[in-house]
Amino acid sequence: MSLLHPDRLFASCPQQRAIARELYEQVASLPIISPHGHTDPRWFADNRPFANASELLLQPDHYLLRMLYSQGYSMDALGITRSDGTASGADPAAVWQIFADNYHLFRGTPTRMWMDHVFAEVFDLDELLHAGNGQQFYAEINRQLATPRFLPRALFERFNIEVIATTESPLDPLASHRKLRDDPWPGRVITAFRPDPVVDPEFEGFAANIAELARISGEACDSYAGYLAALRERRAFFRRMGATSTDHGHPSAVTADLSADQCESLYQGALAGALTGPEAEQFRGQMLLEMALMSLEDGLVMQLHPGVFRNHNPQLFAEYGRDKGADIPLPGEFVKALKPLLDRVGNEPGFTLILFTLDETTYSRELAPLAGHYPCLKLGPAWWFHDSPEGMLRYRRQVTETAGFYNTVGFNDDTRAFLSIPARHDMARRIDCRFLAQLVAEHRLQMDEARELAVDLAVNLAREAYRL
Amino acid sequence: MSLLHPDRLFASCPQQRAIARELYEQVASLPIISPHGHTDPRWFADNRPFANASELLLQPDHYLLRMLYSQGYSMDALGITRSDGTASGADPAAVWQIFADNYHLFRGTPTRMWMDHVFAEVFDLDELLHAGNGQQFYAEINRQLATPRFLPRALFERFNIEVIATTESPLDPLASHRKLRDDPWPGRVITAFRPDPVVDPEFEGFAANIAELARISGEACDSYAGYLAALRERRAFFRRMGATSTDHGHPSAVTADLSADQCESLYQGALAGALTGPEAEQFRGQMLLEMALMSLEDGLVMQLHPGVFRNHNPQLFAEYGRDKGADIPLPGEFVKALKPLLDRVGNEPGFTLILFTLDETTYSRELAPLAGHYPCLKLGPAWWFHDSPEGMLRYRRQVTETAGFYNTVGFNDDTRAFLSIPARHDMARRIDCRFLAQLVAEHRLQMDEARELAVDLAVNLAREAYRL
Amino acid sequence: MSLLHPDRLFASCPQQRAIARELYEQVASLPIISPHGHTDPRWFADNRPFANASELLLQPDHYLLRMLYSQGYSMDALGITRSDGTASGADPAAVWQIFADNYHLFRGTPTRMWMDHVFAEVFDLDELLHAGNGQQFYAEINRQLATPRFLPRALFERFNIEVIATTESPLDPLASHRKLRDDPWPGRVITAFRPDPVVDPEFEGFAANIAELARISGEACDSYAGYLAALRERRAFFRRMGATSTDHGHPSAVTADLSADQCESLYQGALAGALTGPEAEQFRGQMLLEMALMSLEDGLVMQLHPGVFRNHNPQLFAEYGRDKGADIPLPGEFVKALKPLLDRVGNEPGFTLILFTLDETTYSRELAPLAGHYPCLKLGPAWWFHDSPEGMLRYRRQVTETAGFYNTVGFNDDTRAFLSIPARHDMARRIDCRFLAQLVAEHRLQMDEARELAVDLAVNLAREAYRL
CATH class of the missing domain: 3.20.20.140 (Metal-dependent hydrolases)
Structure with missing residues (x-):
């Protein structure tokens, strides 16, 4: 479906x-x-072209950051650069995986419906994000972002x-x-x-x-x-x-x-x-x-x-x-x-x-x-x-x-x-x-x-x- | 219908x-x-007997006045007498026409349903008021108001x-x-x-x-x-x-x-x-x-x-x-x-x-x-x-x-x-x-x-x- | 039903x-x-064992007391002991009858649904409490409370x-x-x-x-x-x-x-x-x-x-x-x-x-x-x-x-x-x-x-x- x-x-x-x-x-x-x-x-x-999925879709979105932070993920783990310029060093693919692992947190929130829409309509990824398909989503989004259509x-x-x-x-x-x-x-x-x-x-x-x-x-x-x-x-x-x-x-x-x-x-x-x-x-x-x-x-x-x-x-x-x-x-x-x-x-x-x-x-x-x-x-x-x-x-x-x-x-x-x-x-x-x-x-x-x-x-x- | x-x-x-x-x-x-x-x-x-439709139904009704005023109609145009007693000079029929022209403003408000009820049940005018039938409504309401039944x-x-x-x-x-x-x-x-x-x-x-x-x-x-x-x-x-x-x-x-x-x-x-x-x-x-x-x-x-x-x-x-x-x-x-x-x-x-x-x-x-x-x-x-x-x-x-x-x-x-x-x-x-x-x-x-x-x-x- | x-x-x-x-x-x-x-x-x-229906179900329940009080029943009539220790002297069966007589006051409140649930599921009294069956409820509840199952x-x-x-x-x-x-x-x-x-x-x-x-x-x-x-x-x-x-x-x-x-x-x-x-x-x-x-x-x-x-x-x-x-x-x-x-x-x-x-x-x-x-x-x-x-x-x-x-x-x-x-x-x-x-x-x-x-x-x- x-x-x-x-x-x-x-x-x-x-x-x-x-x-x-x-x-x-x-x-x-x-x-x-x-x-x-x-x-x-x-x-x-x-x-x-836009960079990768994490940098485009996750790190600038305070709706996503706040929910993950509320459940104990540090800004560092989410790949956020410090005010003094220190980069977190987190691998963007690992950051994306945190998001995929915790997609259930967004149940009942508009963020969940917006993201589903983005995945399905913009990237033609018409299935629910979860721990198991997180890296597949990440790779596919990145692949598409590098094309002229994006x-x-x-x-x-x-x-x-x-x-x-x-x-x-x-x-x-x-x-x-x-x-x-x-x-x-x-x-x-x-x-x-x-x-x-x-x-x-x-x-x-x-x-x-x-x-x-x-x-x-x-x-x-x-x-x-x-x-x-x-x-x-x-x-x-x-x-x-x-x-x-x-x-x-x-x-x-x-x-x-x-x-x-x-x-x-x-x-x-x-x-x-x-x-x-x-x-x-x-x-x-x-x-x-x-x-x-x-x-x-x-x-x-x-x-x-x-x-x-x-x-x-x-x-x-x-x-x-x-x-x-x-x-x-x-x-x-x-x-x-x-x-x-x-x-x-x-x-x-x-x-x-x-x-x-x-x-x-x-x-x-x-x-x-x-x-x-x-x-x-x-x-x-x-x-x-x-x-x-x-x-x-x-x-x-x-x-x-x-x-x-x-x-x-x-x-x-x-x-x-x-x-x-x-x-x-x-x-x-x-x-x-x-x-x-x-x-x-x-x-x-x-x-x-x-x-x-x-x-x-x-x-x-x-x-x-x-x-x- | x-x-x-x-x-x-x-x-x-x-x-x-x-x-x-x-x-x-x-x-x-x-x-x-x-x-x-x-x-x-x-x-x-x-x-x-009550006077005309505007004087009876529109001018004393602050629900109607406020909405029309919010969309730029002056109290003067709506026929409201000033505190110092100066009459507006507006023609009651013209005032009524402003109301008819703007009946869409009341969509979704109780005023709209009350007015529909008044038109249909009290005056037997069983259609939606709009710019085109405004004067017909005005004349018919006035005609009825002059009869003993009203x-x-x-x-x-x-x-x-x-x-x-x-x-x-x-x-x-x-x-x-x-x-x-x-x-x-x-x-x-x-x-x-x-x-x-x-x-x-x-x-x-x-x-x-x-x-x-x-x-x-x-x-x-x-x-x-x-x-x-x-x-x-x-x-x-x-x-x-x-x-x-x-x-x-x-x-x-x-x-x-x-x-x-x-x-x-x-x-x-x-x-x-x-x-x-x-x-x-x-x-x-x-x-x-x-x-x-x-x-x-x-x-x-x-x-x-x-x-x-x-x-x-x-x-x-x-x-x-x-x-x-x-x-x-x-x-x-x-x-x-x-x-x-x-x-x-x-x-x-x-x-x-x-x-x-x-x-x-x-x-x-x-x-x-x-x-x-x-x-x-x-x-x-x-x-x-x-x-x-x-x-x-x-x-x-x-x-x-x-x-x-x-x-x-x-x-x-x-x-x-x-x-x-x-x-x-x-x-x-x-x-x-x-x-x-x-x-x-x-x-x-x-x-x-x-x-x-x-x-x-x-x-x-x-x-x-x-x-x- | x-x-x-x-x-x-x-x-x-x-x-x-x-x-x-x-x-x-x-x-x-x-x-x-x-x-x-x-x-x-x-x-x-x-x-x-719990005592009687009034003492167990009514007198300790501030949701019940407040509604009955709001409609003019005194704490005394409801059998509430005074702070100085004076007992009200009200017969618990009479207190219960007040509740039964006024069960309609709770229509639309959660109390009503909780009590219905208690009567039906806990005491197998599967009918609406009212003035006419108040004493029957009272006796039946008391009877059951005295048994080991309660x-x-x-x-x-x-x-x-x-x-x-x-x-x-x-x-x-x-x-x-x-x-x-x-x-x-x-x-x-x-x-x-x-x-x-x-x-x-x-x-x-x-x-x-x-x-x-x-x-x-x-x-x-x-x-x-x-x-x-x-x-x-x-x-x-x-x-x-x-x-x-x-x-x-x-x-x-x-x-x-x-x-x-x-x-x-x-x-x-x-x-x-x-x-x-x-x-x-x-x-x-x-x-x-x-x-x-x-x-x-x-x-x-x-x-x-x-x-x-x-x-x-x-x-x-x-x-x-x-x-x-x-x-x-x-x-x-x-x-x-x-x-x-x-x-x-x-x-x-x-x-x-x-x-x-x-x-x-x-x-x-x-x-x-x-x-x-x-x-x-x-x-x-x-x-x-x-x-x-x-x-x-x-x-x-x-x-x-x-x-x-x-x-x-x-x-x-x-x-x-x-x-x-x-x-x-x-x-x-x-x-x-x-x-x-x-x-x-x-x-x-x-x-x-x-x-x-x-x-x-x-x-x-x-x-x-x-x-x-």
Whole structure:
């Protein structure tokens, strides 16, 4: 039996399954719109072959690392290089074998379904990974990766990607995006403006980052006004490199609307590394407002991804650095936190702020009521830990009745795992079709409406919300 | 195909659907008990025809306004009169057309199902509203509204309403209720005592409200004792006008049990407009206790609807006033907040406090455990944003296992949208039958128990809890 | 028709039900592993007959007491002895009749299904309890309880219990466990170390408890070092009596990592009864760390059950004492609270901390992300109010996608209601099989994987996590 059942993720009740299947047929092969993610633009600019299975599929994937680590495998055993540059020395084939030996740990997780999809659809390996076939998988994947059909651009085309956004710091010269712009290859790879390193006073090296911002922008950043001018210059540059959005990864959704004097004073404090925790929070909050005001000018859509305790495990962080699976969600609060920003620009036509959360309690209590009222607000899809079948179903069930479908923005894959992008979009389309099928089967929606919605959720809402 | 499928809202699994259908048949045509709502008593007292479709169905409905506003329609375009009395000048037919053009926004929301029900059942318009038939709907609804069959009392009778409660301020002379009392028309329209304007020091015009309270009650309100006497007098008056309940719309569930000196001092501060925010909260908390103590004397059932950030959008509030869809829920807390009140009257036989929440996280964590222990506590139904199919299912699933069914009070429609009352009760009955059908189909409940429960949830629990 | 349908608690959709049935057949008669509970070891040590139905089944069960109390039955009427020793004088047969008269209150609650199971499977009373057969049930149960087949050890064997853990204070001499150790009866009854009375400065009689700790351990407890030595001595004693775990019932999950001076100072303050609330919280937090450090030495698995407002009803507490159904959950927080402990021992191989919660919002937001990363963390099953069909489904749906199955520890019955232990394990096994069946029917998991998981969830995970 094939690993990927054609009806997977649909409800098993035949009444709903038949409808879901019909809806899904419409959207299964629509192009992929990927407006928010973390792929490396060099892949597409340079089009060099990927290395081996472990390096491509396992080591950059914090979902995989975290689960294996939780069961006692060290980062060293998993072949992760230390922050000080010491290589682990682990044989990539042995690392892969650990993964194969422990594939049962992922039962019931989305990772398992994404990997099954990658194996079956990308590598034509249509059986379950296990201890016994681990090395066969490893060799076969490596063999295929070395062929032209698996070069980044070939995969991009095979995946039917209409547009993909990467995410860069304002300090990034966007060399790969420049190269792509001048390349005749028609694939659309755009950047997104992620200013955390230069708007968060608690970011590592903030003052140095601002010095670099001054250099790269050509604007003196010794005053708040100069700093804002530098950010404005960078946004314009990012827009020339295709950006249609900004993205903000703050610890909370706190916004602020401070006086010019307060802004100047906080900014000088930030440069001097002299802000207290609450002052840094105020500054970040003010910067969200500044970004919103600039969005009103330049039309970049704003995204806010708040509420993560980054690098919760200090020992792991010290030894191996960021993004190793030790980020933990925090309780969210939007109603009071966003008020300063909303009071100022909440009713502005032409401004869009897309909100994400890792605290599912805010879906029905805060986010859907806010997005169902404010013209500027839209809701991003179920994010990160909730980018999963049950997570997406909870999202639709808790959001839709108050905010409807049209205050949401379709799917984001949010990934650096390039090969899993089709798997992730496929999962989202299946779950959306399943949700719609339930509404139709329960006579809460007509079939022709569901057909229209399935396409809107798969492609149109993302195109419109992100101005693609 | 009819717009209203006879099996709508039941689970599509045939095993459950057949049971749900059988349970629903029992309760479909039972009378409507509406113990908590916001219809205008003048409708029933004066029995004059309703105006046009926009004015009756759209403009007073904050669910409709908020969704259209979230998608960029101005209050002006929707025909809403400004706070300063400036009419919008919008043509009601054009306003209605905006609604028809955007009916797809409501897909997946309860509003959509309520409106479909109103169109089909009340106006015999058994097709989906859309841009193309908008004006036909508008003309037909207006035509019917002008006929005797659509006078308020005729609709009241056609809807099979056994009793409906409206909600009035203690300062309201209850002229319509007096008129109804003296009218031979047998419809039972009662009032409910909503003292927010005279117990919340932060309510607009609090001091003036107290002056009016003194005047209308004939009690000097210059001392706390006099103030309590005035409230007692008003409660007695409301009871004579049929009230069986009070209702309290506080920002939180905080209660207090203060000394006589503290009460007097806070009261004088409130009159002088000199309370801080926390003091105002203390005063409101004390007033919840006072109301509870008076309920012990006079038998009025107490309702608490806490946890809403009212008028979150200041620009909209300044221009168009309250109830335009800009109220946003807040996190709830009951365990510590209610303790002063429960310590005092929690074990009193004869006292009933019905709790509502917009924070669904409190269902299983706080409300069900509290109501499953304290004799005085009962849980109100899923409220406002959660008065919806998924919202009601979450409520039953999260409340029942700890509090059972008999610590809940049946359904409240809580609406000023008179024509949707049958639609709302029908939705609640269908969802309750669906929930019971699942328990029966999964052998967690016997069928004869489910039959009894279906009737209890539809009418008996409300009759008993509200002492009707 | 039998009271206990063979397919009860499985989804009614035939596609899922057939799979659930097949999975359940594998696990239905596996032995019971009960690693966390509150049965009385004297039952098994002394093997004396249980008294009457009311005294065995009703009066010790806070789930029953709370529901009856919430509907107006006094503790007196239910035959509960007062704290001062005054017996209620209520006839046990009359108490039982109250229960029978009100059996409908439990519709939709797990209590109802547990009791049905006990009546049908343990007493062969295969009909629904109601007012009319209440006395017949009472007499028949009493008759059976007097027979040898219903002695505690006979029931233990009939229930197929492989191992059961009771819970004792460090001050308990474990007389029954000593007796059991020296008894040829092969039943495995072990203790668990619950140090709340000697690590919580706010526990009733803390200073006297420490004096007793010094006496029983033979360690001078006048210094923090002596106190830790006494605890170490008691842990060693408990290990000799079979303990494999400790258990901690703190008001929150707060942990601390204080200096030696701070520890000494807080300890002296605790002995003197001079700690403020926050200081007591700090002390408890430090003690969680100390317990974790001792676990690293002695291998006892650590359990944390935080977040309950104990004895919320002071009037009831004053008259009737603890555990009468007046404990109410509080909001939970783990991400910041556990950090001091995790910073110290979170990456230690060989340390296990099993977390429980009554705040379901923490499942997907905090607990699954934490357990899906830290090697030392595992998640306990749905607890107390959530030890119910819907509660367990929410747990699996919200935990599995992030933490997988293998960071969970199987089922705990957590009960003092001995006769309901098979009912509780049966419910958990049925719900787990139902959850797995859904994954299989939706092609998210292969059938042979589900078969393996069903057994792991029923017995293996508990055996491994608790080192049994």
